[in-house]
Amino acid sequence: MALLLSFASCSGSPAQVSSYTVADSTGDWGYPSPYAHYSRGPGYTRMQFIFETLVWKDASGFIPQLARDWEYIEEENAYLFKLRDNVTWHDGKKFTAKDVVFTIEYVKKYPNPFVTLVGPSGLSKAEAIDDYAVKLYLEQPYAPFLHDIAGTLAIIPKHIWEGVDKPEQFTDPEAAIGTGPYTLADYSKEHGTYLYKAYADYYLGKPFVDEIKFVKISAEMIPAALKAGSVNAGDIPPEVVSEMEEAGLTVITAPVAWxxxxxxxxxxxxxxxxxxxxxxxxxxxxxxxxxxxxxxxxxxxxxxxxxxxxxxxxxxxxxxxxxxxxxxxxxxxxxxxxxxxxxxxxxxxxxxxxxxxxxxxxxxxxxxxxxxxxxxxxxxxxxxxxxxxxxxxxxxxxxxxxxxxxxxxxxxxxxxxxxxxxxxxxxxxxxxxxxxxxxxxxxxxxxxxxxxxxxxxxxxxxxxxxxxxxxxKWYWTHDGTVGLFYTRDGIASGVPIPLNRMAFVK
Missing domain, CATH: 3.10.105.10 (Dipeptide-binding Protein; Domain 3)
Incomplete structure (x- = not known):
């Protein structure tokens, strides 16, 4: 959290940022929906700005997300999640327990590339206790449930996905409606670019970064782009770490997990x-x-x-x-x-x-x-x-x-x-x-x-x-506009990329 605090204004909140650009040498990682993004960490990272999970992680560990509280009930082998009651989908409709139950049933029917709900990590039943409480019954005790399932499974809106029977091919604009801090404004598969706009009605408050851009730049050119200020963040090769630090940029090192x-x-x-x-x-x-x-x-x-x-x-x-x-x-x-x-x-x-x-x-x-x-x-x-x-x-x-x-x-x-x-x-x-x-x-x-x-x-x-x-050992460089951090145990089920959506939220 020290990184986040170091960039705060005198009032304790980060200054508003109009635009933030991330350089990426690969470019296209698929359409950023839970099913159409490529099944690797960078694909999930692009999706997580739009879609959220029941619980999440920051630099220190688990934090509330769509669920404000949770508990494990040993005698029932179930988790009870108490949901936030002020969350809306990007189209303005209310998020409720029905969306969580629907997501569980949908993913069991159409397996998600990042989450498995059958076998040892399976759920036997998802039950809406009321509009803002849901109980998830495990098939058997599963030690990493919060890490692998509750903190990784993107919740999708029932009113949009209930008629979709080919989720990997669903790339209509509605496929990118989530509850996250950002909406998808533009995506180009050809150019490998993504543009996200801050969601004004986000339940934790409008993000302090108005828009996030991902642009494709060759790995060799990313250091120069960072020094020139044409991009705000990007991964860099080890041999330029000292050069970036001498230029006044911040270098962060990834925990060993790849x-x-x-x-x-x-x-x-x-x-x-x-x-x-x-x-x-x-x-x-x-x-x-x-x-x-x-x-x-x-x-x-x-x-x-x-x-x-x-x-x-x-x-x-x-x-x-x-x-x-x-x-x-x-x-x-x-x-x-x-x-x-x-x-x-x-x-x-x-x-x-x-x-x-x-x-x-x-x-x-x-x-x-x-x-x-x-x-x-x-x-x-x-x-x-x-x-x-x-x-x-x-x-x-x-x-x-x-x-x-x-x-x-x-x-x-x-x-x-x-x-x-x-x-x-x-x-x-x-x-x-x-x-x-x-x-x-x-x-x-x-x-x-x-x-x-x-x-x-x-x-x-x-x-x-x-x-x-x-x-x-991987290194990212950024200009300090946003206090990027590495998520404890990785984004979701272990993605070692310092672009956690919470870094962009006040």
């Missing part, structure tokens, strides 16, 4: 062999990778995925310290023989394809060099991000350099190990791991849950369906 990992197609030989995957881990010097490709602005990855800075990190997780001789020994025991510098088996060259997006080009080249040093031939190429996603989703690859955030709350482990989706290893071959992943979600005792999470890291690291290479 990992770049070597995704492995464990469905095909030889990658289906656990021992082969372990050989890959021994062959890659993750510490050197950090120093060379990230210029030291990262932390070497843990094979258990949870970062060493996390309260959930297990320090006894197997680490596979760099040992190329051990990697070669494993390959030899698997029947491979070195011939002209590369391993072969049955006179067939051991060759793997490695794919990555262009922003991982240097990392990919490093991994290629490391693997070829121990005798694994690598064909490395970069692909456009959406093409990469499609190939990984279809298992049309050998190795891919990939990444995702959300490594705050260990509920993400099931989603990125077992569940479907291109961010997941989609690994279900180890029943012990499967059971641990499910059990930690329903364990309401914090210490017992932590023990389960420790076990998950050890088993996952043993099987290695994917290998975390590093956790980057």
């Amino acid at each position: 990992n770049a990992k070597l995704t492995i197609n464990h469905h095909k030989e030889p990658l289906s062999s656990k021992q082969f995957r372990q050989a890959l881990a021994y062959a890659i010097d993750r510490e050197s990778l950090v120093q060379i490709t990230q210029r030291g602005h990262a932390i070497a990855g843990s094979p258990g995925m949870m970062p060493p800075t996390s309260d959930w990190y297990n320090p006894d997780t197997p680490q596979y310290e760099y040992d190329p001789a051990k990697a070669e020994g494993i390959l030899e025991r698997l029947g491979y023989k070195l011939k002209n510098g590369y391993f072969t088996k049955d006179d067939k060259l051991l060759e793997l394809e490695l794919i990555a997006a262009a922003n991982f080009k240097e990392v990919g080249q490093f991994v290629k060099q490391q693997l070829e040093t121990v005798g694994i031939k690598v064909d490395f190429r970069t692909l456009e991000a959406k093409t990469l996603d499609a190939k990984v989703q279809a298992w049309d690859f050998d190795l891919a350099i990939y990444g995702h955030g959300g490594l705050y709350e260990p509920s993400i482990l099931k989603r990125v190990i077992m569940d479907e989706g291109f961010n997941s290893a989609r690994y279900t071959s180890n029943e012990t791991l499967n059971q641990l992943l499910k059990a930690q979600l329903s364990e309401m005792d914090p210490e017992k849950r932590k023990d389960l999470v420790y076990q998950i890291q050890e088993v996952y690291a043993e099987d290695l369906p994917a290998l975390t290479l590093y956790y980057p």
